[in-house]
Amino acid sequence: MTSTNLQNQTIVIIGGSSGLGLATAHAAIKSKARVIIGGADNNKLQAALAELGEHATGRTLNVLDPTSIQQFFDAIPALDHLLITAAVIRPGRLLDAPIEALQANLDSRFWGSVHSLRAAAPRLASTGSITLTSGMVTQRPQVGKSLAAVAAGAVETLAHSLVREIAPRRINVINPGPMHTSLLTDMLGNNSARINELTNAQPLKRLGMPEDFADAALFLMHNPNINGEVLNLNGGSSWA
Numbered sequence: 653m654t655s656t657n658l659q660n661q662t663i664v665i666i667g668g669s670s671g672l673g674l675a676t677a678h679a680a681i682k683s684k685a686r687v688i689i690g691g692a693d694n695n696k697l698q699a700a701l702a703e704l705g706e707h708a709t710g711r712t713l714n715v716l717d718p719t720s721i722q723q724f725f726d727a728i729p730a731l732d733h734l735l736i737t738a739a740v741i742r743p744g745r746l747l748d749a750p751i752e753a754l755q756a757n758l759d760s761r762f763w764g765s766v767h768s769l770r771a772a773a774p775r776l777a778s779t780g781s782i783t784l785t786s787g788m789v790t791q792r793p794q795v796g797k798s799l800a801a802v803a804a805g806a807v808e809t810l811a812h813s814l815v816r817e818i819a820p821r822r823i824n825v826i827n828p829g830p831m832h833t834s835l836l837t838d839m840l841g842n843n844s845a846r847i848n849e850l851t852n853a854q855p856l857k858r859l860g861m862p863e864d865f866a867d868a869a870l871f872l873m874h875n876p877n878i879n880g881e882v883l884n885l886n887g888g889s890s891w892a
């Protein structure tokens with residue numbers, strides 16, 4: 653076997669109700685997979701499900717709440733691949749910000765991933781995979797993002813550390829640079845001058861598109877020899 657066909661496979665996407673996760677859900681359905689999406693906001697989830705059509709189902713969960721993560725997976729008898737894009741980003745300077753806000757970065761991205769892996773594992777196919785999401789803040793420190801960076805770095809270390817423990821299932825991470833989603837445009841105040849400035853600062857003079865992420869995520873799911881990798885999806889910004 654050289655690669656895993658995604659046809660008729662079940663792909664669970666926590667964070668599948670918008671942005672990078674939703675684009676991956678669309679791409680997975682095009683590859684004839686079934687998708688199960690999760691997100692916190694039920695209205696958003698229902699809108700995404702309406703958009704995705706009959707090959708998608710979903711339910712709400714809160715990645716900050718281990719009980720809701722367990723309940724989410726308890727409703728899924730079996731899955732082939734798990735992608736987690738959901739995370740809460742709470743910027744704040746280490747010395748000034750409320751500690752609860754700083755902890756939310758780790759509670760969602762890192763501990764949310766840990767709880768999800770533990771809940772998903774008994775149902776995950778032996779040929780299956782897990783894909784986590786980090787971010788370029790691991791490579792470009794920003795004031796007020798130290799704990800966001802630590803959380804992103806932690807999921808990368810988690811993936812490296814688990815390759816033997818979860819084998820024959822695989823685990824990888826996508827580390828995106830700036831991607832054109834509402835998360836980014838909202839952060840830039842939906843200001844087109846700031847969006848253009850960021851675009852032009854990229855080596856390829858383009859922001860990553862959600863479809864670029866979807867393509868990378870499906871590649872990590874179907875290639876049976878990619879394991880423990882962090883895939884930098886940033887148009888070369890790591891080296892520019």
Ligand SMILES: NC(=O)c1ccc[n+]([C@@H]2O[C@H](COP(=O)([O-])OP(=O)(O)OC[C@H]3O[C@@H](n4cnc5c(N)ncnc54)[C@H](OP(=O)(O)O)[C@@H]3O)[C@@H](O)[C@H]2O)c1
Nearest residue numbers: 667669670671672691692693714715738787830831833835
């Ligand atoms: N876009 C970028 O430029 C960029 C760059 C680097 C890294 N990333 C990372 O990539 C991931 C996806 O980003 P995106 O641009 O696709 O963001 P997005 O459009 O805001 O999507 C985030 C998804 O996660 C869900 N989510 C958020 N908080 C949740 C919670 N507490 N419980 C359950 N679900 C929750 C959202 O659903 P609800 O809204 O309903 O909660 C949504 O489905 C994030 O981890 C982000 O940090 C993004």
